[in-house]
Amino acid sequence: MRFSSSPSSSWTASLALLSALSSLSTPANAVKYENFKTCAQSGFCSRNRAYADKAVAAGQSWEVPYQIVPDSLDWKDGQLIGTILKSINTKGDTVRLPITISFLESGSARVTIDEEKRQKGEIDLRHNSIARKERYNEAEKWAIVGGLELTKSAEVSKDGKRATVKYGPEAKFEAVVTYAPFGIDFKRDDVTQVKFNDRGLMNVEHWRPKVDKPKKEESEGEGDQKPIQDAEPEEDESTWWEESFGGHTDPKARGPESVGLDITFPGYEHVFGIPEHAGPMSLKQTRGGDGNYNDPYRLYNADVFEYIVDSPMTLYGAIPFMQAHRKDSTVGVFWMNAAETWIDIVKTKASHSALSLGIGSKTDTQTHWFSESGLVDVFVFLGPTPKDVTKAYGELTGYTQLPQEFAIAYHQCRWNYVTDEDVKDVDRKMDKYSIPYDVIWLDIEYTDEKKYFTWDPNTFGNSLGMLKQLDSAERKLVAIIDPHIKNDDGYPIVDELKSKDLAVHNKDGQIYEGWCWPGSSHWVDCFNPEAIKWWISLFKYDKFKGSADNLFIWNDMNEPSVFNGPETTMPKDNLHHGNWEHRDVHNINGMTFHNATYQALLERKKGELRRPFVLTRSYYAGSQRLGAMWTGDNEAKWEALAAAFPMILNNGIAGFPFAGADVGGFFGNPEKDLLTRWYQAGAFYPFFRGHAHIDTRRREPYLAGEPYTGIITQALRLRYSLLPAWYTAFHEASVDGTPIIRPHYFEYPGDEAAFAIDDQFFVGSTGLLAKPVVTEKAESVEIYLPDNELYYDYFDYTTYTGQGKKTVPAPLEKIPLLMQGGHIIPRKDRPRRSSGLMKWDPYTLVIALNKAETAKGELYVDDGETFDYQNGAYIHRAFEFAAGELVSKDISTKGKATDKYLKSMKRVGIEKIVIVGVPKAWADKTSVKVGSGEAMMEYHAGDGSKAAWAVVKGPKVAIGEDWTISFA
Ligand code: NOJ
Numbered sequence: 001m002r003f004s005s006s007p008s009s010s011w012t013a014s015l016a017l018l019s020a021l022s023s024l025s026t027p028a029n030a031v032k033y034e035n036f037k038t039c040a041q042s043g044f045c046s047r048n049r050a051y052a053d054k055a056v057a058a059g060q061s062w063e064v065p066y067q068i069v070p071d072s073l074d075w076k077d078g079q080l081i082g083t084i085l086k087s088i089n090t091k092g093d094t095v096r097l098p099i100t101i102s103f104l105e106s107g108s109a110r111v112t113i114d115e116e117k118r119q120k121g122e123i124d125l126r127h128n129s130i131a132r133k134e135r136y137n138e139a140e141k142w143a144i145v146g147g148l149e150l151t152k153s154a155e156v157s158k159d160g161k162r163a164t165v166k167y168g169p170e171a172k173f174e175a176v177v178t179y180a181p182f183g184i185d186f187k188r189d190d191v192t193q194v195k196f197n198d199r200g201l202m203n204v205e206h207w208r209p210k211v212d213k214p215k216k217e218e219s220e221g222e223g224d225q226k227p228i229q230d231a232e233p234e235e236d237e238s239t240w241w242e243e244s245f246g247g248h249t250d251p252k253a254r255g256p257e258s259v260g261l262d263i264t265f266p267g268y269e270h271v272f273g274i275p276e277h278a279g280p281m282s283l284k285q286t287r288g289g290d291g292n293y294n295d296p297y298r299l300y301n302a303d304v305f306e307y308i309v310d311s312p313m314t315l316y317g318a319i320p321f322m323q324a325h326r327k328d329s330t331v332g333v334f335w336m337n338a339a340e341t342w343i344d345i346v347k348t349k350a351s352h353s354a355l356s357l358g359i360g361s362k363t364d365t366q367t368h369w370f371s372e373s374g375l376v377d378v379f380v381f382l383g384p385t386p387k388d389v390t391k392a393y394g395e396l397t398g399y400t401q402l403p404q405e406f407a408i409a410y411h412q413c414r415w416n417y418v419t420d421e422d423v424k425d426v427d428r429k430m431d432k433y434s435i436p437y438d439v440i441w442l443d444i445e446y447t448d449e450k451k452y453f454t455w456d457p458n459t460f461g462n463s464l465g466m467l468k469q470l471d472s473a474e475r476k477l478v479a480i481i482d483p484h485i486k487n488d489d490g491y492p493i494v495d496e497l498k499s500k501d502l503a504v505h506n507k508d509g510q511i512y513e514g515w516c517w518p519g520s521s522h523w524v525d526c527f528n529p530e531a532i533k534w535w536i537s538l539f540k541y542d543k544f545k546g547s548a549d550n551l552f553i554w555n556d557m558n559e560p561s562v563f564n565g566p567e568t569t570m571p572k573d574n575l576h577h578g579n580w581e582h583r584d585v586h587n588i589n590g591m592t593f594h595n596a597t598y599q600a601l602l603e604r605k606k607g608e609l610r611r612p613f614v615l616t617r618s619y620y621a622g623s624q625r626l627g628a629m630w631t632g633d634n635e636a637k638w639e640a641l642a643a644a645f646p647m648i649l650n651n652g653i654a655g656f657p658f659a660g661a662d663v664g665g666f667f668g669n670p671e672k673d674l675l676t677r678w679y680q681a682g683a684f685y686p687f688f689r690g691h692a693h694i695d696t697r698r699r700e701p702y703l704a705g706e707p708y709t710g711i712i713t714q715a716l717r718l719r720y721s722l723l724p725a726w727y728t729a730f731h732e733a734s735v736d737g738t739p740i741i742r743p744h745y746f747e748y749p750g751d752e753a754a755f756a757i758d759d760q761f762f763v764g765s766t767g768l769l770a771k772p773v774v775t776e777k778a779e780s781v782e783i784y785l786p787d788n789e790l791y792y793d794y795f796d797y798t799t800y801t802g803q804g805k806k807t808v809p810a811p812l813e814k815i816p817l818l819m820q821g822g823h824i825i826p827r828k829d830r831p832r833r834s835s836g837l838m839k840w841d842p843y844t845l846v847i848a849l850n851k852a853e854t855a856k857g858e859l860y861v862d863d864g865e866t867f868d869y870q871n872g873a874y875i876h877r878a879f880e881f882a883a884g885e886l887v888s889k890d891i892s893t894k895g896k897a898t899d900k901y902l903k904s905m906k907r908v909g910i911e912k913i914v915i916v917g918v919p920k921a922w923a924d925k926t927s928v929k930v931g932s933g934e935a936m937m938e939y940h941a942g943d944g945s946k947a948a949w950a951v952v953k954g955p956k957v958a959i960g961e962d963w964t965i966s967f968a
Contacts, residue, residue, distance in 0.1 A: 031306050035246065036313060036567055039295045043239025044205070044258035045342045048370040049296075051260070052201050052344070064181030064200040068099070073163055073177075078103050078150030080163060084113065084182050086204060095206040101177065101184070105149040107168035108392050109175055111184065111196065113259070113376035115206055123207040126241070129253030130509055131575060136374040136584035139338045142591060143622040147395035173382050186331075188382045192266055193331045194324075196378075201262035201368050204376065210241055210255060248566035250573065253507075253581075260370035261378070263333055265324035267350055269363040270745070270755045273322040273332075273654040274299065274343060276315040276619075276631070278307055281646040281653075281743060281758035283322075286312055286344045296342035296368075301587050301618045303561035303568045305633040306667060309643035316559055316632045317619035318587040319654040320369070323389055326361050328750045332381040332389040334396070334621065337371040338588040344368040361752075373584050386653075386746045387738055393655050394737030398625040400658050402734040405864030406438040406476055407552075407613045407628065408726050409835040410716055411689035412700065413441035413478075419459040420466040423477070426700055427470060431833055433702040435713050436720050438834045440470065441554065441689070442479045450518035451491050452481045453544050463546035471550045474836020478615065479547075480554040483526070483593045484562075486518035493538065497522055502531035504582070507573040514562040514570065523560055523570070526592035527585065528577035532599060539600035549604070552613040553597050558590035559618040590618020591626070598626040610866055615687070624656040628687040636665025636696075641678050642774035645741075646758040648685060652739030653746075658730075660687030669697050672708045673776070673812060679712040680815045681772035683719040684763065686730075686740040711813045718815065722763075723835055724826040724843060724859060729764025731860035731876075740764060748786040757784060765858065767823030767848065768794070771808070771816045780809050781816045789850055790821035790947075792916050797947040799917070821850035821917060824857025824879040829912070839864070842911035843959055847881050849917035855881040858891070861959065863901070873901035875960045884968040886913070888957070905960045913952040913965070922950055922967070929966040930955050937967075 039045040065087040073082035080101040085094040096116040154167035174187040183197040240256040285292040299318035320335040448454040503522040572583035594616040601612030614627040634640040644661035651659040663682035744754035760771035794817040862874035872895020935955040942948035957963040
């Protein structure tokens with residue numbers, strides 16, 4: 001939430017005033033801590049932490065109240081199904097918790113724990129609540145799209161104490177389920193990798209009726225001060241039935257119902273993932289101590305503006321997926337729960353048997369997960385490589401969407417372009433200054449009084465004319481559409497929302513009303529299949545008048561952001577489709593809206609099947625299937641620039657790599673060198689968009705003036721020329737989940753020195769190693785080289801070699817970018833106005849030779865727009881340079897659309913091949929053999945530390961065909 005100084009409605013003005021007043025006590029431009037809970041202010045977080053403290057204090061004498069009933073455990077079709085008993089008092093009373101442990105064909109395992117009473121609906125709700133009684137069990141419906149097939153090959157053995165299941169590839173994985181106390185050890189190759197409930201922190205808060213006890217004063221003086229014989233120790237119920245925060249009270253109709261579990265990674269010193277947080281990629285400890293956090297990492301999607309850059313505070317999205325990494329081994333867990341979740345991380349001296357075998361680091365990472373409601377439902381991935389873990393997670397939640405090609409080019413946004421003429425003017429100016437861009441964006445002010453699906457008649461009277469001008473250079477428009485629907489008589493959309501009863505309800509079953517940009521609003525409930533159908537209908541061209549096929553959508557505020565709600569979101573007792581409480585589904589909410597918009601764009605007109613592009617702010621596990629995300633309202637400060645890469649890297653680790661940050665910083669006016677550096681960094685964000693708050697000065701690249709405009713243009717051109725490489729990386733992510741920008745440990749899982757590096761990264765499989773400058777006044781950067789290969793400066797071929805840190809010059813005009821020897825990088829070098837206009841342009845191949853004078857690379861190409869690639873309409877080539885020959889090989893799988901596509905690409909060829917690091921012996925060569933013909937080659941001698949290089953001009957080979965070029 002943020003407030004404009006030119007408010008467009010009176011309520012905004014008064015809220016702006018309120019906000020200004022309330023911020024008097026806090027420094028300007030600081031996150032409003034007081035708007036968001038700390039763990040101590042969240043009942044279940046405090047309870048679970050207190051439980052952990054008790055366990056630690058008790059040490060060996062800690063009694064874990066959970067045990068599996070041995071006879072209950074059955075093995076059926078790849079699943080162990082049984083019951084855990086939770087002892088709830090010293091009288092021997094227990095609560096039954098059904099447990100299912102599923103072993104999947106993919107090698108992943110899943111542990112699901114429910115509560116019988118709630119499952120059967122045998123509980124009473126307070127306050128006449130009409131909410132569902134079960135623990136929320138539909139997260140799977142939204143997050144999971146495949147990979148649930150049960151194994152047929154696992155072997156199980158049982159005795160009175162434990163059940164052991166051997167599963168996974170070549171039965172290398174093993175789960176040892178101990179009955180009393182309940183715990184599971186997951187092993188790979190006989191070494192324990194992941195432990196459940198090793199510390200005994202499992203906690204399933206069972207249902208209980210509220211017993212009104214006499215107040216202390218009343219019982220006093222009644223004479224009977226003797227303790228009752230078998231009285232149980234009093235529990236602190238103060239946060240069980242009701243909680244208040246920031247003037248909002250949450251009356252919990254189902255009472256306490258949190259779930260918690262400790263998950264230990266023995267011998268693993270680093271854990272990554274669980275976005276979204278601003279902080280280092282290698283997650284910090286959270287229980288205090290030098291440089292550590294004091295609060296757990298929180299996942300509760302929220303509109304946290306002006307967020308600080310090193311904090312476990314929650315942000316807009318939540319992916320409860322974590323990877324743990326040690327030398328040559330990666331494992332992961334996915335905690336599939338959509339309620340508010342906190343994760344404590346503690347690193348301790350390793351005490352495990354693996355150490356004695358010399359495996360792993362000297363550190364164990366102990367994590368402790370707890371969610372306010374729902375199931376314990378956890379997937380375990382045993383690797384062993386980071387890519388294996390990401391792939392297995394993607395098999396379940398889906399891989400990243402293969403976007404349209406324009407979506408990975410440059411996006412020009414601000415809040416707001418003020419008229420359709422303004423948009424056209426920016427469009428013309430970008431051309432005048434030869435600055436490439438693909439998409440211009442409209443923020444909320446384009447609407448008629450924040451009524452989505454309308455255009456302000458005074459400022460955007462001719463949207464179609466604007467769209468047409470953009471289309472003439474194959475450019476697109478993205479317009480914002482948020483989930484709050486203005487509560488205004490005579491607005492047909494809200495009338496339909498109400499009459500069809502498709503909005504989120506309050507606890508009494510009435511349509512919920514809250515405040516957002518339009519003032520009084522209702523929220524479409526995209527958990528409801530009928531609401532999705534209706535939402536889809538709104539995007540048809542005849543319904544969303546003034547839209548056209550080069551218009552795409554931005555979904556913002558979908559946490560959801562509610563200005564007058566608790567923690568700027570909805571009350572937890574609001575009701576969604578099926579009467580699930582908002583508390584149960586909060587973290588999935590944003591994804592359901594994103595999903596509905598994605599579905600809507602799929603086919604706005606019958607037969608017009610193109611890949612949607614929808615940007616979302618809020619997200620959950622699975623959102624990667626639907627589009628891109630960005631890191632929300634950052635600040636125009638160097639620290640915010642530096643914070644973006646670790647965030648984007650962690651997003652990629654957690655399966656959602658199509659990520660970016662507002663280039664230039666959302667709040668404030670960046671100095672010109674900051675803006676310039678930000679464009680250089682942004683050229684390496686998978687999602688690359690400049691954006692700015694309504695109160696900031698205009699900052700389109702041509703306004704910066706020289707030398708800045710020129711340097712920014714160079715950064716943009718670099719992105720455009722490397723689009724073939726980026727698109728190939730997106731393709732890879734779309735088939736196996738490998739991140740688009742990759743942290744070191746992904747490529748070098750054995751290089752311990754680099755596990756935590758999060759300010760340099762590789763671009764796809766290209767061997768491009770980038771370290772954009774994120775600090776003020778830098779003249780050089782230190783780039784860490786993971787091996788003894790040759791590394792060439794991308795621009796001037798200066799050569800670096802030898803494992804370790806190298807100083808690379810980085811004056812303002814320079815992006816520190818190296819090519820690792822051994823790679824072939826595809827490019828398109830002709831400067832154009834947009835990516836669409838580059839479609840038929842010829843390619844350049846850059847071959848960076850390694851010490852053995854070999855190199856490999858790949859190129860993926862399709863029409864960049866439709867789904868025809870699913871029928872084989874694409875080119876996928878492997879290039880290999882060895883023994884003086886460059887070979888292009890087909891690695892595609894043919895389909896019914898292949899031939900037609902290849903025909904359309906027949907004339908697209910290679911115009912240039914640059915070979916870097918060529919031996920001196922090439923100095924006399926002037927030509928190469930291409931089939932039975934020849935092409936010219938020029939040799940350029942090296943110069944000091946700069947490598948020699950050669951260029952082949954016009955080899956006349958087609959991009960879609962097999963060929964060999966001989967340099968011998
Ligand atoms: C909040 C978003 O984070 C920001 O990018 C946008 O400009 C404003 N909402 C206005 O829509």
